[in-house]
Amino acid sequence: MHIGIDFDNTIVCYDDVFYKAAVEKKLIPAAFSPSKTQIRDFFRAEQRETEWTELQGYVYGARMDLAQPFPGVSAFFAHCQEHNIQISIVSHKTKHPYLGTQYDLHSAARKWLLQQPFFHDKIDLFFELTLQEKLRRIGQTECDAFIDDLPELLNEPNFPQKPRKILFDPGNLYQENTQWQKLSSWEQMPSILSAFSNS
Numbered sequence: 099m100h101i102g103i104d105f106d107n108t109i110v111c112y113d114d115v116f117y118k119a120a121v122e123k124k125l126i127p128a129a130f131s132p133s134k135t136q137i138r139d140f141f142r143a144e145q146r147e148t149e150w151t152e153l154q155g156y157v158y159g160a161r162m163d164l165a166q167p168f169p170g171v172s173a174f175f176a177h178c179q180e181h182n183i184q185i186s187i188v189s190h191k192t193k194h195p196y197l198g199t200q201y202d203l204h205s206a207a208r209k210w211l212l213q214q215p216f217f218h219d220k221i222d223l224f225f226e227l228t229l230q231e232k233l234r235r236i237g238q239t240e241c242d243a244f245i246d247d248l249p250e251l252l253n254e255p256n257f258p259q260k261p262r263k264i265l266f267d268p269g270n271l272y273q274e275n276t277q278w279q280k281l282s283s284w285e286q287m288p289s290i291l292s293a294f295s296n297s
Contacts, residue, residue, distance in 0.1 A: 099181075099183045099184070099242050099243075099291065099294075099295070100183070100184040100185075100186065100239065100240065100241040100242050101178065101183055101184070101185050101186070101241060101242065101243050101244075101245065101291075102185075102186045102187075102188050102236055102239055102241035102243065102244040102245070102261060103185060103186070103187050103188070103244070103245045104187075104188065104189060104244075104245060104246040104247060104248075104251075104266070105187055105188075105189035105191070105207060105225075106158075106189065106191070107247045107266075108168075108245060108246060108247045108266045109167055109168065109171055109187065110162075110165050110166075110167060110168075110207075110210070111165065111166050111167060111168045111169075112134060112157070112165055113132075113134075113166075114132045114164075115134075115157055115161065115164040115165050116134045116137050116138075116153065116154075116157060117130065117131075117132035117133075117134075117137060118161075118164050119153060119156055119157050119161050119164065120137055120153055122161075123153070123156070125141075125149060125153065126140065137150075138150055141153075148197060151195070151196055151197045151198070152195070152197050152198035152199075154195065155194075155195025155196070155197065155198045155199065155201060155203075156195075156198065156199070156201075158191075158195070158201070158203050158206060158207070159195060159199065159201020159202070159203055159206050160199070160201055160206070162206045162207065162209070162210040163210075165210065167214060167216070168268065168284055169283070169284065169285075170283055170284025170285045170287075171216060171284050172214075172215060172216040173284070173285070174284045174285075174287045174288070175216035175217075175221075176216065177287070177288050179218070179220075183291070184220075184222075184241075185220075185221045185222070186221070186222040186223075186224065186239040186241055187211075187221060187222065187223045187224065188224045188226065188232055188235050188236050188239065188244075189207070189224065189225050189226065189232070190226050190227075190228065190229050190231070190232040190251075191203055191204060191207065191225045191226070191227075192227060193227065204225045207225065208223065208225075211223065222239065224239075229251070229254070230256060232251075233251075233254055233256045233257055233258065234256075236257070236258050236261060237258035237260070240260060241260070241261050242260070242261060242262065242294070243261050243262040243263075243264055243291075243294065244261040244262075244263060244264065245264040245265075245266050245281065245287075246263075246264075246265065246266065247265070247266045247267070249265060249272055249275075249278075252265060252277065252278050253277065262278075262279065262294060263277060263278035263279065264278060264279045264280075264281050264290065265278045265279070265280050265281060266281045267280055267281065267282060268282060268283060270282060
């Protein structure tokens with residue numbers, strides 16, 4: 099079996115990261131909510147969209163060290179290694195931020211992965227510059243299933259035919275859908291794969 103996996107907000111959890119980075123740069127009060135969504139809305143309400151965009155570049159470029167893998171990611175990767183399940187990580191990520199310091203976002207993400215105990219040299223890693231390039235790469239891997247946190251990607255007309263679609267939704271934000279299998283936590287993945295194998 100071959101599993102494709104998205105990177106940002108699927109493998110990497112950014113809970114509290116934007117809060118820590120914004121406080122570090124003195125962009126928000128320390129007493130502010132740690133929610134990424136509320137921080138984003140705060141910047142937009144104050145017409146500070148440029149600062150929000152620059153903060154994203156700072157997080158994804160200079161402060162990836164603040165991010166952690168989602169709970170259960172390490173155990174699932176170990177499960178895959180034990181059962182000879184191939185993994186391809188396929189991400190849609192620009193090379194540099196749209197605004198601000200031109201960090202190498204691909205290099206920062208790769209460095210983060212190399213520091214994770216679950217990552218090993220048999221895992222294929224692809225950073226694609228556009229959404230359509232990501233979709234083509236998913237097809238080229240010929241993976242049996244693909245896991246992503248964005249319903250809009252799984253609903254793309256050009257999404258490859260072969261992979262089963264798995265929506266990673268730890269916040270339970272989306273309703274059940276016949277188009278994909280919903281994944282609330284990484285601990286569920288072994289049983290989902292087992293069900294796929296038996297179907």
